Amino acid sequence: MADNKKLVSEITSMDVDFAKWYTDIVKKADLIAYGSVKGFMVIRPYGYAIWENIQKILDDSFKKTGHENIYMPLLIPESLLNKEKEHVEGFAPEVAWVTFGGNEKLSERLCVRPTSETLFCEHYADIIHSYRDLPKLYNQWCNVVRWEKTTRPFLRSREFLWQEGHTMHATAEDAQFETLRMLDLYADFAEKSLCIPVIKGQKTEKEKFAGAKATYTIEAMMHDGKALQSGTSHNFGDGFAKAFNILYTDKDNSQKNPHQTSWGVTTRLIGAIIMTHGDDNGLVLPPAVAPIQVVIIPVAMHKDGVLDKAHELYSRISDKFKVKLDESEESPGWKYAEYEMKGVPVRLEIGPRDIENNQCVLVRRDTREKTIVSLDNLEEEVANLLSNISDNLYKKALNRREEMTYTATTLEEITEIAATKPGFIKAMWCGDVACENKLKEVSEISSRCIPFEEQQISSTCVCCGKPAKHMLYWGKAY
RNA sequence: CGAGGCGUGGCACAGCUUGGUAGUGCACUGCGUUCGGGACGCAGGGGUCGCAAGUUCAAAUCUUGUCGCCUCGACCA
Numbered sequence: 001m002a003d004n005k006k007l008v009s010e011i012t013s014m015d016v017d018f019a020k021w022y023t024d025i026v027k028k029a030d031l032i033a034y035g036s037v038k039g040f041m042v043i044r045p046y047g048y049a050i051w052e053n054i055q056k057i058l059d060d061s062f063k064k065t066g067h068e069n070i071y072m073p074l075l076i077p078e079s080l081l082n083k084e085k086e087h088v089e090g091f092a093p094e095v096a097w098v099t100f101g102g103n104e105k106l107s108e109r110l111c112v113r114p115t116s117e118t119l120f121c122e123h124y125a126d127i128i129h130s131y132r133d134l135p136k137l138y139n140q141w142c143n144v145v146r147w148e149k150t151t152r153p154f155l156r157s158r159e160f161l162w163q164e165g166h167t168m169h170a171t172a173e174d175a176q177f178e179t180l181r182m183l184d185l186y187a188d189f190a191e192k193s194l195c196i197p198v199i200k201g202q203k204t205e206k207e208k209f210a211g212a213k214a215t216y217t218i219e220a221m222m223h224d225g226k227a228l229q230s231g232t233s234h235n236f237g238d239g240f241a242k243a244f245n246i247l248y249t250d251k252d253n254s255q256k257n258p259h260q261t262s263w264g265v266t267t268r269l270i271g272a273i274i275m276t277h278g279d280d281n282g283l284v285l286p287p288a289v290a291p292i293q294v295v296i297i298p299v300a301m302h303k304d305g306v307l308d309k310a311h312e313l314y315s316r317i318s319d320k321f322k323v324k325l326d327e328s329e330e331s332p333g334w335k336y337a338e339y340e341m342k343g344v345p346v347r348l349e350i351g352p353r354d355i356e357n358n359q360c361v362l363v364r365r366d367t368r369e370k371t372i373v374s375l376d377n378l379e380e381e382v383a384n385l386l387s388n389i390s391d392n393l394y395k396k397a398l399n400r401r402e403e404m405t406y407t408a409t410t411l412e413e414i415t416e417i418a419a420t421k422p423g424f425i426k427a428m429w430c431g432d433v434a435c436e437n438k439l440k441e442v443s444e445i446s447s448r449c450i451p452f453e454e455q456q457i458s459s460t461c462v463c464c465g466k467p468a469k470h471m472l473y474w475g476k477a478y
Numbered sequence: 479c480g481a482g483g484c485g486u487g488g489c490a491c492a493g494c495u496u497g498g499u500a501g502u503g504c505a506c507u508g509c510g511u512u513c514g515g516g517a518c519g520c521a522g523g524g525g526u527c528g529c530a531a532g533u534u535c536a537a538a539u540c541u542u543g544u545c546g547c548c549u550c551g552a553c554c555a
Contacts, residue, residue, distance in 0.1 A: 019550085020548095023549095034547075037546090038546075038547070090554095091554095093554095094554070115555090144555090146555085149479060149552080149554090150479095150548095150549090150550085150551085150553090152548095155555090156553095156554070156555080162555070230555085265555080267555090268555055269555095299513070300513055302512090303513090331512080331513055331515090332513065332516095333516050334515085337516045351513095361514080
């Protein structure tokens with residue numbers, strides 16, 4: 001039966017050192033290898049397969065909502081990047097520059113894209129002329145580079161993979177609708193496919209994206225109580241359109257600037273999965289994105305009929321689930337630990353005793369609970385188990401978030417909670433950036449978002465005591 | 479960029495204080511025995527000790543420089 005004993009000695013316990021636990025898992029589950037340049041990593045096949053599954057699900061959703069994929073250039077001329085003032089100022093400190101082509105110094109230096117708003121705008125200026133050209137719903141899957149000072153695999157790397165949607169709309173209403181529609185799509189994906197509960201909300205002026213009119217976010221809470229911004233959706237209004245001179249002729253024959261959005265999620269989501277569901281035995285993967293959903297471990301392989309039976313079960317269920325049959329020479333115990341480390345949701349053990357009784361052993365990764373099931377309804381049992389695992393992962397994460405969410409009404413109270421209890425703090429806010437800065441100073445917490453579902457915690461700002469305008473979620477962030 | 483830690487076979491580390499033939503565990507190769515929670519025996523292969531300069535008869539070890547990685551802070555998806 002399931003107990004909490006740590007079986008894998010190579011993994012540092014998360015209670016001992018959460019950061020070490022994280023990097024141990026990333027390496028031991030074979031998700032990445034470090035590259036030779038700081039902040040750049042080899043995403044190993046098992047890690048990349050998780051990303052591919054994320055891509056597949058999201059890309060299908062984007063197609064269903066009418067988006068088309070496109071690919072933009074890697075390099076941005078400095079003059080192009082400079083066109084929108086707030087945007088450059090936001091990104092300038094962390095861009096990498098190409099200054100040489102071969103041995104020749106370039107006349108204009110080129111920035112390796114940290115994000116592609118400027119490239120999309122340049123292109124949109126070319127192709128949008130009439131209201132008939134709108135909306136434009138484009139998305140690109142690519143890599144971007146941001147020269148971070150300190151780096152952590154998946155959470156903060158200098159190169160990361162993502163998708164960036166960039167859309168253009170005739171009216172402000174259309175753009176706002178799109179911004180929120182994509183945020184909902186992300187939230188739905190996080191909760192249904194990744195089993196990660198998220199808080200939907202709007203970023204404050206201080207925390208919003210460089211150049212955006214409004215930024216919306218899904219915020220998740222990790223095992224250690226820290227917040228992870230897991231996806232963002234921005235409404236740009238017509239600011240970029242004006243800066244890049246994007247104009248269309250409307251029905252009334254007048255020239256107008258279109259309204260723009262962008263939205264993205266990244267390989268950081270893999271970090272979110274690790275830090276939401278993982279435990280001291282390793283990774284725990286949500287079934288929807290697990291590269292292997294069921295691993296078949298033959299026990300006493302050398303005995304007559306065991307391998308044959310294992311192959312038979314493999315072909316029976318491998319078209320319904322992602323299945324791996326491990327017939328390597330390692331001992332069964334070694335394999336149990338290995339696939340637990342890799343977070344495979346369900347382990348199927350088949351040995352001589354099972355064959356005699358027309359049964360097999362199913363072990364679920366999240367609780368490590370063992371059940372013996374008849375082979376007659378194996379498909380059903382596995383399907384039920386996978387769906388139970390998803391539900392359980394989500395519920396556990398939601399319960400943890402609720403247990404680790406506090407409310408505060410005074411500065412003393414919020415400072416005290418921030419210092420002693422990891423997690424989110426709900427508190428009222430007057431709307432002044434000075435109060436955000438102050439809390440950052442005294443407590444090292446930042447505003448996560450103004451949630452769509454606000455509560456009335458009190459009537460005054462937790463920081464300055466003036467009348468409150470909004471409820472904010474506060475927390476320490478990755 | 480500030481503070482701390484670390485670079486020695488693929489991985490984790492010892493050796494460095496007090497210079498003198500490069501070691502251990504895991505992994506790897508072969509054979510045999512095992513196989514229901516990380517099995518065992520025997521026999522093997524693999525390292526110019528991050529890089530560079532210096533001191534010395536002699537440097538993994540001492541000196542200087544340099545590059546890189548990790549962790550924690552400020553910034554970011």
